[in-house]
Amino acid sequence: MLQFELIGNNSGEKILLQDAELVFWPQLFQADESKLFKQLMETSDWQSETIRIAGVERLVPRLTAWYGDNGADYYYSGVKHQPMAWTKPLLLIKEKIEQSCGESFNSALCNLYRSGQDSVAWHADDEPELGQNPIIASASFGATRTFQLKHKKLLKLRHKMSLTSGSLLIMKGATQACWQHQVPKEPTVTEPRINITFRNIKRI
Numbered sequence: 001m002l003q004f005e006l007i008g009n010n011s012g013e014k015i016l017l018q019d020a021e022l023v024f025w026p027q028l029f030q031a032d033e034s035k036l037f038k039q040l041m042e043t044s045d046w047q048s049e050t051i052r053i054a055g056v057e058r059l060v061p062r063l064t065a066w067y068g069d070n071g072a073d074y075y076y077s078g079v080k081h082q083p084m085a086w087t088k089p090l091l092l093i094k095e096k097i098e099q100s101c102g103e104s105f106n107s108a109l110c111n112l113y114r115s116g117q118d119s120v121a122w123h124a125d126d127e128p129e130l131g132q133n134p135i136i137a138s139a140s141f142g143a144t145r146t147f148q149l150k151h152k153k154l155l156k157l158r159h160k161m162s163l164t165s166g167s168l169l170i171m172k173g174a175t176q177a178c179w180q181h182q183v184p185k186e187p188t189v190t191e192p193r194i195n196i197t198f199r200n201i202k203r204i
């Protein structure tokens with residue numbers, strides 16, 4: 001049975017970046033992170049999706065799974081997707097994050113990066129159903145991967161950080177409006193990583 005304890009300073013570390021609000025907890029899940037990684041691997045319904053780029057169908061370079069409250073539908077490539085019902089480990093992680101940051105979430109996108117060959121390209125989490133200035137809570141388990149940010153207008157402004165296992169990164173304020181982020185391929189990484197971005201879909 002997994003249990004979480006809030007110890008020490010639980011307010012996270014602020015990352016100072018122009019036009020962004022980022023708060024980072026390097027070890028929010030502490031000793032539970034490897035157990036959670038295993039449970040997430042086993043209980044998530046990982047799917048291989050395709051995207052169309054310039055008329056060509058391509059496999060998304062990672063596996064994904066959407067979970068959420070009933071009715072927290074989201075639109076992707078013009079198609080309505082319905083989330084699957086929450087699993088136990090996801091609900092535990094969600095509860096811990098909600099306790100830590102004081103926000104609530106009704107859906108989660110899970111990404112499985114099978115190795116350093118998997119990635120997510122530059123984008124912002126700025127879909128209309130997330131509303132203005134959305135709060136995105138990003139929890140990571142497994143291999144450490146590099147998370148990069150670039151300002152949409154001030155092209156010299158860039159930032160990168162290592163998202164370690166058991167960490168939580170909160171992105172809020174103007175972050176999605178002003179910045180893009182990516183997880184690039186890292187061929188030297190051989191181990192898998194799971195990332196979960198908790199979101200609040202407004203159109204229910």
Ligand SMILES: O=C(O)CCC(=O)C(=O)O
Pocket residue numbers: 109111120125138147163181182183195197
């Ligand atoms: O894997 C990550 O750290 C980021 C995932 C991400 O950007 C997303 O799900 O939109």
